[in-house]
Amino acid sequence: MAERILYSEQRPYLAAETLDELVGPTSGVVELPQRLDWSEQGRYNLDDLRELSVMYERVLRESLDVADLRSYLNGPMLRRVWSRLFLPRRVRELWEGRFPELTQAA
Numbered sequence: 001m002a003e004r005i006l007y008s009e010q011r012p013y014l015a016a017e018t019l020d021e022l023v024g025p026t027s028g029v030v031e032l033p034q035r036l037d038w039s040e041q042g043r044y045n046l047d048d049l050r051e052l053s054v055m056y057e058r059v060l061r062e063s064l065d066v067a068d069l070r071s072y073l074n075g076p077m078l079r080r081v082w083s084r085l086f087l088p089r090r091v092r093e094l095w096e097g098r099f100p101e102l103t104q105a106a
Contacts, residue, residue, distance in 0.1 A: 019075035036062045
């Protein structure tokens, strides 16, 4: 029987070079482009921590261009919400490997 390989284990993921380059918004309403969020929601009220967390999860999982990470994520906010994000194992390992401070945040 062949080993089952999940899409999330094959898909390429990106990480920023530094957390300081992540200068996205931390409040207000953000509408993600369809390449990052093809759900019906698409718009996120960043003043609601739950909605902000869902948006961060989508951006971290779906970004194929570092420019999207820079535009939609914010370094200090990412540190704050990191522990509450539901992410594929490989995404979490990539980001925590590059930024060990994420595991100490929150």
